[in-house]
């Protein structure tokens with residue numbers, strides 16, 4: 001089949017619907033691993049979009065490529081946890097074995113080596129994605145083997161087999177992955193075994209308003225990070241008259257250090273799907289969409305199978321589909337997620353109107369986290385009372401914690417809200433802890449001595465990431481990794497976020513490089529305030545927190561990094577280094 | 591005469607637009623010369639400081655090693671140093687070259703550009719000529735800068751408000767309409 005016919009087929013499959021552009025681009029990229037200019041011209045003609053308009057969307061996402069990028073596209077996870085577990089060695093080994101640097105494609109067109117943000121494997125770092133198949137717990141030897149085998153022509157699928165399949169459903173043919181669940185503490189509520197469909201059945205015995213009342217009475221707050229009361233969100237969505245409403249499950253799980261949705265989607269997808277069905281009943285929605293991050297594409301077939309399997313429990317019309325992302329942290333922000341689902345750049349919308357009023361395709365939409373839906377199902381199964389037995393008054397119930405870093409047992413733990421930091425540290429076997437990052441880079445850093453602080457909305461809220469850093473770690477290196485993450489992932493819409501995060505990282509580098517001055521301490525605070533106040537979405541709204549909270553928790557850190565004499569009127573400036581380029585260029589051009 | 595404050599000015603990697611804007615204070619120039627005496631400055635053509643200055647006004651960023659030396663000399667000889675205009679504060683237009691390899695810049699300027707002398711293959715270089723830095727730096731990366739006057743160029747009114755305020759010791763915050771550009 002010639003390429004033009006193939007592309008026409010793709011566009012036809014999606015009914016020439018521009019809002020399905022992400023799917024269309026994925027399908028177009030499938031054959032060659034990139035979307036060529038020719039492809040874009042064809043797609044543009046078929047979809048009545050200009051090539052620049054297509055490029056505008058495509059260039060937003062990490063995993064879309066417009067140049068030949070290798071038959072095997074290797075993405076290194078550059079999260080802090082990966083850095084601590086040997087990222088530089090495996091990067092070096094890949095570069096050596098492939099004869100290319102990060103960002104390049106080997107001359108034979110076989111391998112492309114790239115970097116991306118956290119891929120949700122912090123409990124088994126360092127990890128990479130090869131054509132979106134995860135390879136975890138790597139070291140030099142394993143990298144060597146991977147490259148060797150792929151050169152021999154071994155299929156990725158067989159290579160995964162050789163490395164050893166993971167536990168439980170990971171070994172199922174629909175997943176076929178080496179990922180391990182690392183469920184360290186199942187708890188008694190969220191993952192309690194239940195009869196599939198039972199929660200939905202109970203909810204169907206009640207009117208939509210009663211279902212919403214139950215969710216409200218449970219005090220359930222969203223588990224995606226912001227902690228918005230779920231019942232209130234559903235009620236708001238229901239209050240808007242519209243021909244259609246949508247239920248969207250946010251499975252973008254992009255916050256570095258979180259991987260608990262991965263577990264739910266692997267082992268307990270029915271809980272999630274059932275929760276979405278309960279929401280559909282409550283909202284009168286007939287369509288639901290799971291926005292699955294591309295990093296979890298390896299779970300797509302499995303999820304699809306589970307969706308089919310769940311249909312028999314549905315006594316009303318409820319269509320569920322999976323929307324694959326394409327690599328962008330900010331797409332986890334609910335309005336950016338909707339933009340992405342509509343085939344656009346994943347840039348957050350101005351709010352109000354909120355998605356509950358104007359959401360997917362302009363219709364009232366509820367967006368909830370994977371874990372939130374799973375909890376809804378369990379609340380209907382086990383009752384509001386049982387749920388409220390756990391947690392604190394303002395933070396009822398349990399949640400999953402993704403624990404990584406310097407701990408004996410990285411993995412997933414079910415905890416009641418209100419648990420003390422000290423208890424978490426001993427539960428996970430923290431090793432000589434210095435600092436804890438609660439809620440990922442956009443969360444809050446605390447001193448590990450603060451054992452009496454608690455995980456709750458009253459004190460330390462979290463979207464589930466819990467990273468422990470030992471006394472052997474360099475806090476500046478951690479901050480630097482986190483700020484680079486925000487610089488890379490800012491969508492660029494708001495100048496304070498786009499430029500301010502760069503400015504904050506530059507300030508940090510002054511401390512790291514020994515060029516900082518006393519006034520830079522104040523500069524951090526003022527830039528932090530500008531970025532937080534001037535940003536449209538929670539990315540810029542929280543990115544400076546890590547700097548300000550580390551600064552507060554470890555006041556000496558920054559002060560001690562200011563060299564004596566740094567406050568002289570003359571700054572360190574290496575004139576020789578700054579003119580070396582000129583000297584060399586003149587020599588060469590003579 | 592003795593109680594006149596001494597002011598020094600210089601244009602580094604700038605276009606003299608900021609100096610022009612300074613002259614744009616029109617009749618207030620007459621008030622200004624009652625208050626100050628210009629030492630090292632293109633306005634007086636004095637090339638070396640003859641005495642310590644109260645205020646140094648810097649136009650332009652730092653693009654070559656001579657700029658570095660001059661800026662340090664200003665810091666050494668002025669009580670208060672002010673970055674005047676976009677180029678001094680952020681590098682400005684000259685800093686557009688910061689992402690282009692130096693070699694390409696030199697080739698464009700001296701060999702291939704429309705203003706290059708046909709057939710000539712010479713890139714000027716001599717011990718007496720300044721060496722171009724790897725990139726254009728804002729002044730505050732080389733020495734401590736006390737105040738910043740934004741604008742491209744800052745308006746005459748802004749320069750006047752800042753100078754007269756500083757000289758009279760009554761400089762409060764500058765009026766928003768003078769520093770707001772959008």
Ligand SMILES: Cc1cc2nc3c(=O)[nH]c(=O)nc-3n(C[C@H](O)[C@H](O)[C@H](O)COP(=O)(O)O)c2cc1C
Pocket residue numbers: 221222223224225226227228230250251252253254255329330331332333334335367368369370372537538539
């Ligand atoms: C930059 C950014 C990234 C986010 N990423 C996620 C994510 O990966 N998963 C998620 O559920 N929520 C994420 N959120 C929160 C969502 O905007 C939204 O609050 C959430 O999906 C609502 O569901 P919940 O109420 O069940 O938590 C993110 C927010 C921001 C600002």
Ligand code: SF4
Pocket residue numbers: 330347348489490491492493494495497498535536537538539540541
């Ligand atoms: S705050 Fe940052 S990520 Fe959020 S919309 Fe603005 S630029 Fe984009």
